[in-house]
Amino acid sequence: MASSLTSESKKLATWYFTFAAIIFGAQLLFGLVAAIQYVVPGFLFELLDFSIARILHINALVVWMVFAMFGSVYWLLPDETGIETVGIGIAKLLYWIFVAAIVVVILVYLFIQVGPADQTTIWFITEGREYLEAPRWADIGIVVVALGFVFNLYATGMKGNRSGIVTVLMADMLAFAGLYLAGMGYTDNISMDQYWWWWVIHLWVEATWEVFVGAIAAYGLITMIGAHRKVVEMWLWIEVAMLFGSGILGIGHHYFWIGTPEYWWEIGALFSALEPLPLVAMFIHVLYDWGKMQGEQEAKGEAKSVITNKPAFTWFVLNAFGNFLGAGIWGFFHTLPQVNLYTHGTQFTSAHGHLAFFGAYATILIGMFYLAVQGKNGIKVMHATKKSIWATSMIVGGVVGMTIALTVAGYVQVLVSRAQMGATWAGFFDGQSGMWFAQGMDWRLVMGVITFLGFLILVVDLLSIGKNAKHER
């Protein structure tokens, strides 16, 4: 079908979204392998071990989100700046370099897996640091691609109309790209290693990515319900202040136990306790604006909904709630050092990770997929289909189910392995053998399968919803 997109930047965005969706599928697939291994330990043993399945699970997570984030920026730039993205030719070339690099990295993870204990392994196979396993040649490639992306953003922002949203994105994406450099070094000192490692992981996920979500939510509110730009951008600036104000020093909650001084207890506890506040603000902001715009519409005597893209807006609202619940509440559960001493590195962390990455990022990026489908098909008002409702319900239900199962398992682990047995090898396996733990892992697998089936329906919906005759064109 012919695309109704005239903007090259938006076309590129759809390429980014397509690859993101494929890698999203890979993330879920390898997550299922790892989940099966908890229940049936012999599954693919010494063929595709848990470590490899998990690397693929979490790296695919990061990669698809980064792809979808880049795609989102290329999507909104023409709308915000009023001009075509500057340097789109370079952007398209970098896209293919990025895709090729990711494919090679995945194949090496899958088929080479580990290497000898020397620098060639670090350069060409794996760096073996959680989330940042990508070998160093790929690191350099990622930096080059990210710099190209930042160039596109800056050149376009400076030439066209630099809105508040674009200004926030310009500052945020520069920090996002720059922080990656902190994770590229090597040191024999594991404490130093983890100190800088958190500069990437934490300052991405709990600072720059959150600000990115704020900017995307602002764009979504303007495009989908016609919220007033001035109000939305004021909220955005307040959110930036709150997110960076709490998130940057919130990094302290990762410095409780890695060899760093004790003062990080107080700093980490204080600032990470503040981290949920902006998430509450974002939640209120989305619902408030929605109610306000609908109220304005109804005051004019028109009863119909203000929403121009139902499935996308559903995901944006789920983002507002999921971000607060997954990142805010589930994060705060175990962020105080008195609690974290026992919960650090247990299934509690895993429960938080699942709900937070999903609630804070997956939701809004899926929303962006739907916005792109709407734009590509030239639809004025896009309605939800049965498939979009099924996909949303199954994915949300599945992830919430996994989170609850992992939380229960984490509770057992904390009590048995940590509080009672003092974290030894034997204590670890005593905790893992507990009935509640084992059943928690069974339920996690069941819920994981539901999530995956929901994902398949989501893909079918994304591919077919644009052709549905019920939309207003």
Next chain:
Amino acid sequence: MAKRSVWSDNRFWQRSAAWVTGFASILLIWLTFDTIPQITMGTDADLKGGVTKRVPGPTVINYKITYEMDAKRMHEIPVIGDKELFFGRDDWSEEEAGALLHLGKLGSQAKNCMDCHTLLGNGAYYAPDLTKAWLDPAWGPEGSMQAMTGKSTKEEAMAEFLQHPSTYPTHARMMPDLGITAEEAKGLVAFLKHMSSIDTNGFPRNFGRMQGAVNGK
């Protein structure tokens, strides 16, 4: 018309965001300048002179390490004691010990250890935390691992296990064979011993208390 309130002025909030972000960033950088020297690895001279470092030098492998309750800090801390043989020697030089630790740390990354285990509590949750693995009673003279591997010291038992993990299952969930060589295994054990000497502010709490063999007295 009344003067517009500063609270509804986007410029005001934009400047506030910039100031807050700048202030938080500067504080983080300032704290980093304080933390980095404190977590920089110590030297052999520090160990010989009894200078306590949060992260001791590699020659800590020449010493006995225990994990004891500190009355003042109210949590456990690693205590570096008398000399102790490590693979038959207690005179590993700074260069030798450093090379062994280098091999071990590289090995821990090359074999993706932290995608099953946690190191300093960070990593995956599929296998036991390795922060104080060196002090785990299971590997001590009373534990089962020396008998299982047919070795008479902790370090040899660990090295043997690392080379042939699936030969010595401790649970239905087994460690896979990662092609670890004898030399790499030695390095990895040195890395584990060194990690157990890092002052982790009492994490993990009550390590090995059930067996009561950790205090080494």
